[in-house]
Amino acid sequence: MTEPILNVEELSVRISGLHILQGVSFTVAPTGVTVLLGRNGVGKTTTLRAIVGLTPPAGEVRGTIRMGAQSLLARPTHRLVRGGLGYVPEDRCVFAGLTVAENLRLAERRGVTPAYDKVFALFPELDRRGRQRAGSLSGGQQQMLAIGRVLLNDNRLLLIDEPTKGLAPKVVTEVAEVLERVAESVPVLLVEQNLAVVRRLARDAVVLAAGKVAWTGDARELLLETGLTRSLLGVGSAEVAVPSAGSAPAIPAVARKDQH
Amino acid sequence: MGTVILLTLTGLGLAALYFLVASGLSLVFGLADVLNFAHGLFLGVGAYATWWAAGNLPGAGGDGFGFVLAVVFGVAAGTLVAVLVELVLIRPLYSRTIEQVLVTVGLSLAGVALLQATWGADARPFPRPDWTRQVTGILGAQVPNGGLLLIIAAVLVLGALLAFLRWTRYGLVIRAGVENREMVTALGIDVRKAFTLVFAIGGAAAALAGALGGVYFGTVSPGQGSSLLIFAFIVVVIGGMGSVVGSAYAAVVVGLVQQFVNYYGTSGLGDICVVGLLAVVLLLRPQGIAGKVATA
Numbered sequence A: 001m002t003e004p005i006l007n008v009e010e011l012s013v014r015i016s017g018l019h020i021l022q023g024v025s026f027t028v029a030p031t032g033v034t035v036l037l038g039r040n041g042v043g044k045t046t047t048l049r050a051i052v053g054l055t056p057p058a059g060e061v062r063g064t065i066r067m068g069a070q071s072l073l074a075r076p077t078h079r080l081v082r083g084g085l086g087y088v089p090e091d092r093c094v095f096a097g098l099t100v101a102e103n104l105r106l107a108e109r110r111g112v113t114p115a116y117d118k119v120f121a122l123f124p125e126l127d128r129r130g131r132q133r134a135g136s137l138s139g140g141q142q143q144m145l146a147i148g149r150v151l152l153n154d155n156r157l158l159l160i161d162e163p164t165k166g167l168a169p170k171v172v173t174e175v176a177e178v179l180e181r182v183a184e185s186v187p188v189l190l191v192e193q194n195l196a197v198v199r200r201l202a203r204d205a206v207v208l209a210a211g212k213v214a215w216t217g218d219a220r221e222l223l224l225e226t227g228l229t230r231s232l233l234g235v236g237s238a239e240v241a242v243p244s245a246g247s248a249p250a251i252p253a254v255a256r257k258d259q260h
Numbered sequence B: 001m002g003t004v005i006l007l008t009l010t011g012l013g014l015a016a017l018y019f020l021v022a023s024g025l026s027l028v029f030g031l032a033d034v035l036n037f038a039h040g041l042f043l044g045v046g047a048y049a050t051w052w053a054a055g056n057l058p059g060a061g062g063d064g065f066g067f068v069l070a071v072v073f074g075v076a077a078g079t080l081v082a083v084l085v086e087l088v089l090i091r092p093l094y095s096r097t098i099e100q101v102l103v104t105v106g107l108s109l110a111g112v113a114l115l116q117a118t119w120g121a122d123a124r125p126f127p128r129p130d131w132t133r134q135v136t137g138i139l140g141a142q143v144p145n146g147g148l149l150l151i152i153a154a155v156l157v158l159g160a161l162l163a164f165l166r167w168t169r170y171g172l173v174i175r176a177g178v179e180n181r182e183m184v185t186a187l188g189i190d191v192r193k194a195f196t197l198v199f200a201i202g203g204a205a206a207a208l209a210g211a212l213g214g215v216y217f218g219t220v221s222p223g224q225g226s227s228l229l230i231f232a233f234i235v236v237v238i239g240g241m242g243s244v245v246g247s248a249y250a251a252v253v254v255g256l257v258q259q260f261v262n263y264y265g266t267s268g269l270g271d272i273c274v275v276g277l278l279a280v281v282l283l284l285r286p287q288g289i290a291g292k293v294a295t296a
Helices: A044-051 A077-082 A100-106 A116-122 A124-128 A139-151 A169-182 A195-201 A219-224 A226-233 B002-032 B039-056 B064-093 B097-119 B145-167 B169-179 B181-185 B191-217 B224-239 B244-264 B269-284
Strands: A006-015 A018-028 A033-038 A060-067 A085-088 A157-161 A188-191 A202-209 A212-218 B135-138 B141-144
Touching: A006 A044, A018 A044, A018 A202, A033 A044, A033 A195, A033 A226, A044 A060, A044 A157, A044 A188, A077 A085, A077 B181, A085 A139, A100 A139, A100 B169, A116 A124, A116 A139, A116 A169, A124 A139, A139 A169, A169 A188, A169 A195, A188 A195, A195 A202, A195 A219, A202 A219, A202 A226, A212 A219, A212 A226, A219 A226, B002 B039, B002 B141, B002 B145, B002 B169, B002 B191, B002 B224, B002 B244, B039 B064, B039 B097, B039 B191, B039 B224, B064 B097, B064 B191, B097 B224, B135 B145, B141 B145, B145 B169, B145 B191, B145 B244, B169 B181, B169 B191, B181 B191, B191 B224, B224 B244, B224 B269, B244 B269
Parallel strands: A018 A212, A033 A188, A033 A202, A085 A157, A157 A188
Antiparallel strands: A006 A018, A006 A060, A202 A212, B135 B141
16 A cells, blocks of 8 residues: 555644644545545635644644655744645635736745746646736636646645635636646645535545544545535535536535635 | 925925835835834934944045945944844744734834933934035025935935845745735745845835934934834835835825925924824725835
C-alpha cells in the first residue's frame, strides 16, 4: 500500500470559543483527488486553513498534520507553501488591484523557474489578459488565475477550496476539466459542494459532520448510496449529474450558508 | 492675485510636510494594520539628528554639502529607529491591536520626554542654508524658499515611492499585501520582511519631513512630531488607508484648506475646517479618496 501524502490525526481547532474541529483524522492519497465533503459549517474550510497554517492568531490548533515525514503544525504558512503545499482559497482571493501578469509574478520564487508554459497551456486566456486588472475578470477567469498562480511552482500537494463556487455551469465544466488534468501530476485535497464535480474528479472522500469525520471511503461509492448522501450531505445521489465538455448540466449543490 | 499664489504655495508646502509623514503612516497601516502613534517620533528623531549632525558630525554643517550630509544623517537615524521599533516592539504584537496602540502611544510619549530630557523643552534654532531663509518671486508673490524645498522634496518622494511600488518586487508584495496580506503569505512570501521595509520607508520619509520641517519653521522642538502627526492621521483617513496617491491628494486638500481658511477666516478656523472635512469624508466615503489600495 502506498504511503499517503498527507496524514491528519486528531486535528482540533477552536476559534473564539467555538470548537469547530473535534479530533478529525484522515489521509490523502499520493495521487488523484481526495474530496472533503460535508454540510455547511462543518469545518471543511477550517480544515484546509489549519493544514496550511492560516488559522487566525486567536485560534487554537491541536493534533498532528504530516506531509510525508514532515510535521506541518506550527510552521509559518510561507514556509509550508515553499515546501510544496499549494493553496487555492475559497472565493479565489486574486489581488483585484493588480494585473493578471502581476498576480502571476507575485507567485514566482527566487531560484525557481516559473512554469508559465504549463499555466498558459492550461489557461491561454491568462496570457492574453496579462495587462488586465484581476478585479475586472469574470468569476471563472479569476478562478483560473487563482489556480494558475499556484501551478507556477512545483507542488507536492494542492489544497483547493470550492473552486466552482458561484460559477456558471459551462465554466464549472471547464474548471473541472482543468482540475482533472492537474490531478494527473499532483495530488489534490479538494473541498467541493458540487457533487457532479466530485463524481467526475474524486477517488476518495472524507465526509465531515459536526466537526468530526463521519465517513471515509470511495467517493463514487458514496455518491451511489442515496441514503448516505442524503444523511451526510442532505442531497440524493440521483440528483448528481456528471459535467462534461459542451454540456451545461443542472448541478445540485449542498445548500450554502456561512462557512467557517 | 499675489496673495492667492502665496497662500497656494505655502499651503502646498504644508501639504508636502503632511504628505511626507502621512505616506509612510498610510503604508504601514494599509499593509501591517498597525496604527503607529509613534510615527511622530521618527520625525522628531530625524529633525534632532539633523540638527545635531549639523553642529557635531565631521563634514556636516548648516550650508551646502554639509547640510545635505546632516539631512542624510537625520534620515538614516529616523530609518534606523523605525526599523528597530518594528523589529523589537511591533513584530511580537501583530494582530494584537490594543497592545500595539498602547505600545506606540507609550513610545511616542517616552520619545518626546527623552528628547526634552536630552536637549530641553524649548525650541532650538535649526541650522539651515541661507538661501532657504530667502524668498522667490513667483507671479507677484514672494514665496519662502523653505516651502518650495519641501514641495520639491515631497514630489520627488512621491515619484520615488510610486516607482518603487510599481516596478520592484517588494513594491508588488506591498501592493498585494495591502489588499490581502494573508493571501500573500499563502503564495509563499514572508510578508514580515515587507512590514519591516514599510516601517523603514515610513521612518525615512518622516525623518526627512523632520529635517525639512526644521528648515521650514526655522526651529526644532520635541513636540513637533506629535502635533504634525494629528494632521498626518487626518490626511491618511481622508486619502484612504494604504494609498500613497490618496495621501498626496488629501495632503494637498488639507494644506490648502488650512492655509486659505486661516487667512481669510479666523486664525485656527482652518484646523477646525480640516476636522470637519474629515467628518464629512468619514460619513460619505469611509474608505477615503482612494480606498485600501497601494496605488502605483
